[in-house]
Amino acid sequence: xxxxxxxxxxxxxxxxxxxxxxxxxxxxxxxxxxxxxxxxxxxxxxxxxxxxxxxxxxxxxxxxxxxxxxxxxxxxxxxxxxxxxxxxxxxxxxxxxxxxxxxxxxxxxxxxxxxxxxxxxxxxxxxxxxxxxxxxxxxxxxxxxxxxxxxxxxxxxxxxxxxxxxxxxxxxxxxxxxxxxxxxxxxxxxxxxxxxxxxxxxxxxxxxxxxxx
Numbered sequence: 001x002x003x004x005x006x007x008x009x010x011x012x013x014x015x016x017x018x019x020x021x022x023x024x025x026x027x028x029x030x031x032x033x034x035x036x037x038x039x040x041x042x043x044x045x046x047x048x049x050x051x052x053x054x055x056x057x058x059x060x061x062x063x064x065x066x067x068x069x070x071x072x073x074x075x076x077x078x079x080x081x082x083x084x085x086x087x088x089x090x091x092x093x094x095x096x097x098x099x100x101x102x103x104x105x106x107x108x109x110x111x112x113x114x115x116x117x118x119x120x121x122x123x124x125x126x127x128x129x130x131x132x133x134x135x136x137x138x139x140x141x142x143x144x145x146x147x148x149x150x151x152x153x154x155x156x157x158x159x160x161x162x163x164x165x166x167x168x169x170x171x172x173x174x175x176x177x178x179x180x181x182x183x184x185x186x187x188x189x190x191x192x193x194x195x196x197x198x199x200x201x202x203x204x205x206x207x208x209x210x211x212x213x
Contacts, residue, residue, distance in 0.1 A: 002115030003202065004108050006151060007169075007195070008127040008137050008178070009160025014167035014193045015124045016070055018160065019043075021196035028064035030055055032074045050078045052103050056110055065118050065208075066199050073125035073138050075107070076100055080140045100140065101147040108153045118208040120199060125150075127159065127177075135159070135177035151178040156185075156202065160193060167193040 009015045019027065020039045028045040047058050052075070059067050069075075079100050087096045111121045128138035130145075137150045151157055159170040159179045171186040173179040185205045191197070203209050 001113055001117060002111045002119040002121055003156070003206070004111045004154055005120060005122045005198075005202070006137065006154040006157040006178075007122055007124045007160065008135070008157070010127060010162075013160035013162050015160045017167070018169070018193050018195040018198075019068060019070075021194055022066065022199075026064065026066060028059065028062040028067045030058065030067070030069040032069065032071055032078070050075055052107060055107065059111070059119075059121060060114060065120065067119060067121045068124060068195070069121065070124040071126065072123040076104055076140050076144070079103065097141065097144050098147065101144050104150070105148050105153070108150075112153075118203075120202060120208075122195065123154075133176065137178075151180075154180075156181050158198065161190075169193055169198065 007015055007018070017038050019029075019037070020041065022041075022043070024041050024043050025045075027043050029043045029047075031046055031048045032050050034048040045062060045064055047054065049055060055069070055075075080096070083096055083099075084093070087093055108123070111119075115121070126138040127135050129135055136145070139145055139148075139150065157178050157180050159177055161168055161170055168190045169192070170177070170179045170189065171181045171191060172189045182205065185201060
């Protein structure tokens with residue numbers, strides 16, 4: 001089974017920048033918004049799409065062991081914006097939310113159940129604050145949050161943070177967000193904003209490269 005990893009943060013907090021230390025041949029990138037990366041390196045394995053079937057096929061067939069879906073939250077947003085005006089009211093809207101939830105849930109489940117054991121897929125998403133002040137992945141409406149508790153489908157969830165000019169990942173929650181990592185995976189509650197280091201740490205923790213070595 002593959003390993004899905006959730007990465008959330010505000011716009012400009014360094015989510016995409018955290019990819020900067022991956023080699024251009026090392027990472028497969030799904031660029032949902034077709035936006036330029038915030039650094040010069042370009043990854044040779046890149047697709048620009050928000051089509052679920054295209055993404056499923058690409059992440060299954062790629063030889064790359066590390067995969068990033070940036071920004072995965074716009075799979076939800078684009079789905080809603082492309083269809084909400086034609087659904088009408090009442091049951092039509094309810095069915096649309098169900099469809100959106102089913103598709104996103106299905107993508108995460110595909111990673112967990114269909115990919116090779118040594119593949120890690122990073123779901124990069126914007127964060128949002130609910131009515132209780134809790135920080136969660138940004139979705140579309142309360143109905144979807146109730147239908148799919150996104151963070152509950154991940155064992156590893158990091159939050160991109162900024163403090164003046166410092167950018168870092170939070171690895172454990174202070175009670176106000178959904179950060180979480182397995183016991184003893186990271187010694188510190190705050191680590192460098194570097195997804196390559198995170199990737200290496202996950203692989204060592206789960207011994208994903210043991211057979212290769």
